[in-house]
Amino acid sequence: MPRITINQDLCNKCNSCVEVCPAEIFASNKEDIPIFMDSIADEFCISCGHCVAICPKNAINHKNFQEGQVTPIKKELIPSSDQIKEILRSIRSIREFKDKPVEKELIEKIIDVARFAPSATNFQTTEYVVVQNKEVLTKIINLTYSYLAKMSKLLHNQIVSSLIRIVLPKNAKEIISYRQKFDRYVKAYKLGKDKILYNAPVLILFHADKKTPFADVNANLALHNAYVYCWSLGLGSFYTGFVVQASHYNTEIKRLVSISTSNKIYGGLAIGYPKVKYNKWVERKKPRIKWV
Ligand SMILES: Cc1cc2nc3c(=O)[nH]c(=O)nc-3n(C[C@H](O)[C@H](O)[C@H](O)COP(=O)(O)O)c2cc1C
Numbered sequence: 607m608p609r610i611t612i613n614q615d616l617c618n619k620c621n622s623c624v625e626v627c628p629a630e631i632f633a634s635n636k637e638d639i640p641i642f643m644d645s646i647a648d649e650f651c652i653s654c655g656h657c658v659a660i661c662p663k664n665a666i667n668h669k670n671f672q673e674g675q676v677t678p679i680k681k682e683l684i685p686s687s688d689q690i691k692e693i694l695r696s697i698r699s700i701r702e703f704k705d706k707p708v709e710k711e712l713i714e715k716i717i718d719v720a721r722f723a724p725s726a727t728n729f730q731t732t733e734y735v736v737v738q739n740k741e742v743l744t745k746i747i748n749l750t751y752s753y754l755a756k757m758s759k760l761l762h763n764q765i766v767s768s769l770i771r772i773v774l775p776k777n778a779k780e781i782i783s784y785r786q787k788f789d790r791y792v793k794a795y796k797l798g799k800d801k802i803l804y805n806a807p808v809l810i811l812f813h814a815d816k817k818t819p820f821a822d823v824n825a826n827l828a829l830h831n832a833y834v835y836c837w838s839l840g841l842g843s844f845y846t847g848f849v850v851q852a853s854h855y856n857t858e859i860k861r862l863v864s865i866s867t868s869n870k871i872y873g874g875l876a877i878g879y880p881k882v883k884y885n886k887w888v889e890r891k892k893p894r895i896k897w898v
């Protein structure tokens with residue numbers, strides 16, 4: 607079966623498929639039905655679905671987009687630009703959670719939206735681990751604290767801090783200042799406080815094969831979709847950067863959640879029902895823009 611066929615009876619020769627295909631698999635045929643290069647389709651088509659999504663006559667049959675895989679957009683559900691702007695300014699990292707589990711159906715919905723994020727060459731590389739087991743969450747917290755304690759110890763070492771000053775003179779002050787931050791986390795741990803996941807009942811880890819180009823970016827774009835969608839569901843979430851860093855330092859975190867050694871954790875999102883609700887948004891730094 608060829609990858610793509612154009613139904614000659616349906617095609618209105620609008621050439622939209624020629625315009626949108628990033629792989630240039632369709633070629634304009636003057637006033638006639640576009641030509642598509644079947645010989646290169648298998649090698650170059652990235653299955654982005656732009657052709658089937660743009661075709662006004664449903665004339666394109668793509669073997670990766672069969673019945674039920676192309677859905678008309680419900681225009682009445684698309685928010686205005688003002689609404690989107692207000693949403694994006696309002697969403698905050700939530701670190702205060704109710705002692706209430708998040709329903710499995712909601713977590714499934716969140717991941718279902720995350721997967722629609724853009725990905726390099728449409729590879730859709732991101733994989734997900736949902737951690738809800740309290741014992742596993744506690745182990746992840748402990749391993750992350752232990753990573754922070756080691757980093758703090760390292761930065762307190764005179765030889766290490768001198769080396770940082772020589773190798774990274776511009777950033778040395780900032781890097782070394784992290785030891786105070788790490789110390790505060792270690793102190794919190796000793797007091798029994800969870801400043802790693804803030805008692806969130808769910809942690810989603812976004813991981814992928816570490817050899818795939820842009821796997822890190824893809825994972826974090828998916829994570830941001832999830833972050834925004836969580837808010838729309840009345841859930842709160844925040845990015846668990848320390849867990850991600852700790853997982854790069856100590857493979858035990860990956861082992862705990864059965865992530866293979868060929869994969870790397872690129873993002874973590876702690877999720878729960880928020881205890882707090884913000885009624886104002888606050889300013890950010892003005893953007894540093896260069897117009898060229
Ligand atoms: C990290 C990254 C790099 C990308 N680089 C390119 C690029 O160089 N050229 C391009 O045409 N599209 C690029 N894209 C867009 C992807 O091809 C696109 O996201 C994917 O095909 C899915 O299509 P969609 O974004 O329209 O849903 C990139 C996307 C990501 C996330």
Ligand code: SF4
Pocket residue numbers: 610626627628629630631650651652653654655656657658668
């Ligand atoms: S799926 Fe994307 S890359 Fe493949 S033919 Fe259609 S538009 Fe081109």
Ligand code: SF4
Pocket residue numbers: 612616617618619620621622623624639640660661662663664665666
């Ligand atoms: S987009 Fe559809 S209708 Fe338009 S030229 Fe391509 S196949 Fe024909």
